[in-house]
Structures are given as C-alpha cells and as structure tokens.
Amino acid sequence: MAKPVEAESSFVSDNARQAEAVSVSASTPVADGPPSAGDQPKWASPEFGAIYEEHSRQIYYVALRFLGDPTQAEDATHDVFLKAYRKLGEFRGESAMRTWLYRITSNHCRNLLQTWHQRNMVSNADDTLWETAVAAAESPLRVLEIKELGQRIQQTLDGLPPEYRLLLLLVADQQMSYKEIATLTEQSPDAVRGKLHRARKAFIAQFQKFT
Amino acid sequence: MNPKIPKLQQQQKQEAVEQTGQLRTAREFASVEEMLRDDAAQTSPPPRLAHRVAESIAKEPKPGRSWWQRLFSRRSADL
Numbered sequence: 025m026a027k028p029v030e031a032e033s034s035f036v037s038d039n040a041r042q043a044e045a046v047s048v049s050a051s052t053p054v055a056d057g058p059p060s061a062g063d064q065p066k067w068a069s070p071e072f073g074a075i076y077e078e079h080s081r082q083i084y085y086v087a088l089r090f091l092g093d094p095t096q097a098e099d100a101t102h103d104v105f106l107k108a109y110r111k112l113g114e115f116r117g118e119s120a121m122r123t124w125l126y127r128i129t130s131n132h133c134r135n136l137l138q139t140w141h142q143r144n145m146v147s148n149a150d151d152t153l154w155e156t157a158v159a160a161a162e163s164p165l166r167v168l169e170i171k172e173l174g175q176r177i178q179q180t181l182d183g184l185p186p187e188y189r190l191l192l193l194l195v196a197d198q199q200m201s202y203k204e205i206a207t208l209t210e211q212s213p214d215a216v217r218g219k220l221h222r223a224r225k226a227f228i229a230q231f232q233k234f235t
Numbered sequence: 236m237n238p239k240i241p242k243l244q245q246q247q248k249q250e251a252v253e254q255t256g257q258l259r260t261a262r263e264f265a266s267v268e269e270m271l272r273d274d275a276a277q278t279s280p281p282p283r284l285a286h287r288v289a290e291s292i293a294k295e296p297k298p299g300r301s302w303w304q305r306l307f308s309r310r311s312a313d314l
Contacts, residue, residue: 065290067289069297081278081280084278084284085274102291105292109295110295110298173270177271195247195268196271198244217250221250224267227267
C-alpha cells in the first residue's frame with residue numbers, strides 16, 4: 025500500500041519536488057479582482073469547502089510568516105489546498121487533518137525557499153497584506169499598532185533559522201502538541217522541546233533589536 | 236478527544252512563559268506563542284483566495300475515497 029503521509033513527511037528537498045512546488049503555482053488561475061462582500065465560493069466538494077474554511081486561516085498565516093511575502097503566501101496556500109485535495113484519498117486519518125495540512129505546507133514552503141527564484145526575490149511584505157487583513161472596525165491607532173507589530177514579528181522571524189521559525193509558528197497553534205510537532209518534523213518530543221527553548225531565546229534576542 | 240491534551244498544552248504554555256519573560260510592545264505578551272497567536276488572529280487570507288482554490292478544485296477530477304472511508308462504507312453495506 026502506498027504511504028502518502030511519508031511522501032509528504034521529509035523536509036529534504038529534491039529537484040522533482042521543487043519543480044512540483046513551482047509548477048502548481050505557475051498553472052494557477054488568478055482571480056481578476058476581489059469578489060464582492062458576501063460572495064461565497066462555489067465548492068465542487070462541500071466537504072472540502074468545510075476543510076478549507078476550518079484550516080485556511082492558520083495555513084495562510086504559517087505560509088505568510090514562513091515565506092515573509094503575502095503574494096507568495098497566497099500562492100502557497102492555494103497550492104497546499106490543491107495538493108491536499110488531490111491527495112485526500114490517501115489521507116489515512118493517522119494524524120489530525122490540521123497536522124497533515126501543516127506537513128504539506130512545511131514541505132511546500134521549504135521547497136519554495138530553496139528555489140533560486142525565491143532566494144533572489146524582492147519582498148513586498150506587509151504593506152499589501154495589512155491593507156486587507158486588519159479588520160475595518162479597528163481604530164487607526166490600533167491598525168498602526170497591529171501593522172508595526174506584524175512587521176516586527178516578520179523581521180524577527182526572517183532573522184531566525186527556518187527550522188526555528190517553523191517550530192515557533194507550529195507551537196503557537198494551540199491545536200498542536202509537542203508530540204504532534206515532533207511527528208510532523210520527524211524528531212523526538214524532547215528534541216522539539218530543546219529546539220523550542222533555543223528558538224524562543226533567539227526570537228526574543230532578535231525581537232529586541234527592532235525596538 | 237484525547238483528555239491528556241489540555242494538560243499537555245498547559246505544560247507547553249507554562250514552559251513558554253517561563254522561557255520568555257515578558258515581551259513588551261504596545262501590548263505585553265506573556266510568551267512568544269501568545270504574541271504569534273495574536274498576530275495570527277489579526278491576519279486573514281485574502282477573500283479571493285477561497286475563490287481561487289474553489290475554481291482550481293472544480294477543474295480537478297474527483298479524488299478517490301480514503302482507505303478508511305471505503306472500509307466503513309463496506310462495513311455499513313454489510314450490516
């Protein structure tokens with residue numbers, strides 16, 4: 025029997041995976057403009073629509089803060105859910121759906137980071153993001169605070185090794201235990217705990233540079 | 236749901252707070268995780284993304300059912 029979970033389980037990239045990561049984006053249709061408010065997407069599979077509704081916010085957030093670019097995060101989230109749809113028949117239920125989606129996300133984002141294109145790309149981070157992401161009901165001062173904090177968090181995460189960045193983003197999700205993160209990243213819970221300890225220290229040291 | 240998870244999460248939270256101290260910004264956060272959770276709560280995917288995913292999926296062949304879905308449908312048919 026095929027082992028689909030293992031197929032997505034390694035962080036080690038190869039050319040085929042890189043090509044796959046890029047090719048899905050390249051073939052993706054882009055919407056012409058923002059849909060009007062209340063315009064709900066028409067899902068060919070309502071069950072998958074429910075999966076998207078439940079997990080897309082967190083998957084997008086991890087992709088955004090891992091990649092550091094809103095446009096790439098959008099493309100990556102699209103590709104993650106498309107891959108998940110294609111592999112849904114192989115999902116064995118041995119892990120939670122969220123964990124399975126994170127596995128696809130981390131592999132996909134790592135592959136993207138390793139491409140030449142990504143290494144040489146100039147980021148347009150945060151300005152476009154915050155125009156759409158912050159709730160309209162927030163006060164201007166609060167919007168500014170949120171925007172500045174988001175930029176500071178992104179600068180801080182950008183200065184950390186990718187592994188630390190990923191571990192912090194995963195553990196910030198309250199649905200994820202050390203054990204689940206350990207399974208996802210193929211290491212022991214103790215190793216996760218030790219690396220998280222160092223990752224927190226590194227985050228704080230880096231964060232304080234941007235005061 | 237695994238009853239051990241809330242206790243484990245409590246331990247995780249305690250570790251995070253002990254190792255972090257307080258992170259001072261316009262708001263104070265007890266841990267790195269708390270700050271990232273707050274950041275995540277303020278971050279939404281663009282509304283057009285759901286439409287993009289739905290459009291792409293509409294062009295895909297229907298995926299096969301997973302082994303456990305097939306197993307349970309067979310069992311319920313046998314009953």
